[in-house]
Amino acid sequence: MLATSERVELLEYAEELAQMVIESDILEQYQICLYKMKTNKETQEKIHRFVNLKELYEEVQRFGKYHPDYKRVMSQIREYKRDMDLDPHVAEFKLAENDLQNLLDEISIQVGGAVSKQIKVPTGNPFFHSDSHGSGCGGGGSCSCSA
Incomplete structure (x- = not known):
């Protein structure tokens, strides 16, 4: 592949676009929310509790309702998931994550549309x-x- 001025220009535009995303308020909010979620001890305990039970849940899923702990694990997994999802740091992070994904989706559509409809x-x-x-x-x- 030869480096033409058009390709170099495209690379420069791509780098410019990436830099705009990096400097955006949306990415900054995402990083703040991620930091808060990862550094809050109570939030991390909820996440780890859910992840640990999820391993047992996957084992129970293999046997279905015939597993001896089926009902207990199924109710606990829902309880732990709800507890984790309602944590303010997790909820805030999920909103920021959705905002960032929407931004990236919009950019993808604009770039794709610029190439061809x-x-x-x-x-x-x-x-x-x-x-x-x-x-x-x-x-x-x-x-x-x-x-």
Whole structure:
């Protein structure tokens, strides 16, 4: 691959875009929330308690309702998950994580659309899918095939 001025320019734009994401308020908020979540002792205890029980849960799942601890583990896993999810640091982190993912999805759609309107961008978010970016067969008939 030869380095042309167009490729160098594209790399510079990509680096510029990456730097804008790094300097964004959204990424800063994500990093703050991640730090708070990782440094809070009570939050970490909830996470570790859930992760440890999750290993037992996976073993119970192999045998299903025939496992002797099935009911206890199933109710405990729901309780621990709810306790972990309702922790203010975990909840705040999840919101910041969603905001960052939305930003990255928007950037992906813009970059994909700049290359071609036919590029499918897998965002994982149905709100970002439109007729020009990510639908096709099964996407409401916009692919104009005869299937």
